[in-house]
Amino acid sequence: SNALKLSETISGVTLLAFANGAPDVIGGFSAGGTPGGLYITIGNNFGSALFCAALVIARCIQVSTKTVQMEPQCWLRDIIYYILTSLVIVTFGLIGKITLGMVLGFFAIYLSYISVVIYQEYCSDSAKDRNTKQIELDKALIHEKMKNLIHNEDQNNSIGGENLSEPLTEDAKPRKLTLTMAEVKHIYNQEVE
Numbered sequence: 001s002n003a004l005k006l007s008e009t010i011s012g013v014t015l016l017a018f019a020n021g022a023p024d025v026i027g028g029f030s031a032g033g034t035p036g037g038l039y040i041t042i043g044n045n046f047g048s049a050l051f052c053a054a055l056v057i058a059r060c061i062q063v064s065t066k067t068v069q070m071e072p073q074c075w076l077r078d079i080i081y082y083i084l085t086s087l088v089i090v091t092f093g094l095i096g097k098i099t100l101g102m103v104l105g106f107f108a109i110y111l112s113y114i115s116v117v118i119y120q121e122y123c124s125d126s127a128k129d130r131n132t133k134q135i136e137l138d139k140a141l142i143h144e145k146m147k148n149l150i151h152n153e154d155q156n157n158s159i160g161g162e163n164l165s166e167p168l169t170e171d172a173k174p175r176k177l178t179l180t181m182a183e184v185k186h187i188y189n190q191e192v193e
Helices: 008-013 015-032 037-063 072-095 100-159 181-192
Strands: none
Touching: 008 015, 008 100, 015 037, 037 072, 072 100, 100 181
């Protein structure tokens, strides 16, 4: 994954899924030629999926030191595809035979799943990039406004005849040299308006 520069999501639905599913495929091939092997294969696949969904995820949540958060559309996407493939398997069981077209249908479902994952990842990255660019633009605007404010303050002080380089006397009123966050927000809001 690191060598291919894959994100965690993409590596999870491709490389990790292949690595996790390889023993199930080998077990399916081994059990496929024996009487009752189909039931062992189906039980193995659904049992391992149920085990991962129930116990592995529960344990990951339990040992996590931070609050576990996931985007709702990711959960929804995975559940929809899991239900879809389960219904297809039930349908094939009711038909009683599997053809080459059915096998290609499974590949099509998986390829569409990967496509949806990649699309959602792309949209998520684009939104993050837009937010980052907007934050940088906001910072640049605030910086520019602060520079203008300081420049205008210097001009006002020089017009009034006050020399900023002169030391303050005890009688002189101290000049304000910093901006509060409220003043920065006020400047920013004026710029936005």
